[in-house]
Amino acid sequence: xxxxxxxxxxxxxxxxxxxxxxxxxxxxxxxxxxxxxxxxxxxxxxxxxxxxxxxxxxxxxxxxxxxxxxxxxxxxxxxxxxxxxxxxxxxxxxxxxxxxxxxxxxxxxxxxxx
Amino acid sequence: xxxxxxxxxxxxxxxxxxxxxxxxxxxxxxxxxxxxxxxxxxxxxxxxxxxxxxxxxxxxxxxxxxxxxxxxxxxxxxxxxxxxxxxxxxxxxxxxxxxxxxxxxxxxxxxxx
Numbered sequence: 735x736x737x738x739x740x741x742x743x744x745x746x747x748x749x750x751x752x753x754x755x756x757x758x759x760x761x762x763x764x765x766x767x768x769x770x771x772x773x774x775x776x777x778x779x780x781x782x783x784x785x786x787x788x789x790x791x792x793x794x795x796x797x798x799x800x801x802x803x804x805x806x807x808x809x810x811x812x813x814x815x816x817x818x819x820x821x822x823x824x825x826x827x828x829x830x831x832x833x834x835x836x837x838x839x840x841x842x843x844x845x846x847x848x
Numbered sequence: 849x850x851x852x853x854x855x856x857x858x859x860x861x862x863x864x865x866x867x868x869x870x871x872x873x874x875x876x877x878x879x880x881x882x883x884x885x886x887x888x889x890x891x892x893x894x895x896x897x898x899x900x901x902x903x904x905x906x907x908x909x910x911x912x913x914x915x916x917x918x919x920x921x922x923x924x925x926x927x928x929x930x931x932x933x934x935x936x937x938x939x940x941x942x943x944x945x946x947x948x949x950x951x952x953x954x955x956x957x958x959x960x961x
Binding site for chain 2: 738769774775776777778779824835840842
């Protein structure tokens with residue numbers, strides 16, 4: 735089954751404790767992306783990657799890091815989480831074949847930073 | 849820059865009522881337009897899309913027409929069901945900005961029996 739998986743689905747942590755949210759897709763997609771969803775703000779893009787070893791900032795990259803060492807994986811790293819990073823996070827992927835291609839989303843990771 | 853504006857929610861309708869959720873966009877190039885739906889506790893999934901002016905996307909009784917002259921992509925359904933309760937996001941993908949996706953803020957729909 736074609737899918738995007740994220741882990742963990744739920745995470746409660748404390749300020750300053752480094753964490754990684756994993757994302758993996760099995761569709762051989764070139765393009766992957768991370769979003770955060772906050773009430774009243776919709777989805778905002780954090781980082782995206784056009785292919786292996788190619789990453790770029792989205793609209794709200796501060797406080798986040800990503801890496802793309804393999805085509806299928808695109809982890810999101812919070813080196814020193816803060817309470818304002820409490821949010822619902824989604825990973826997405828799509829083929830880079832054209833602008834018409836839809837994005838496929840993971841189930842989401844709900845992060846709480848105390 | 850590119851952006852998507854959609855009507856504020858929440859929207860509450862009775863079953864079998866007519867639904868319209870307004871969406872307008874601003875884009876540098878000639879974008880593709882999408883409606884995504886998010887059911888409670890789930891990720892977003894594509895509902896329908898349109899890739900050029902005057903295209904009509906449709907799925908599960910929902911429709912939206914790509915109107916270049918009014919830069920709009922309003923979502924409509926003639927008769928909503930309780931199972932349509934979800935959050936709906938309008939989005940665009942613009943080749944002039946590297947095929948970046950831009951999302952609206954989402955509109956929450958609740959359908960009551």
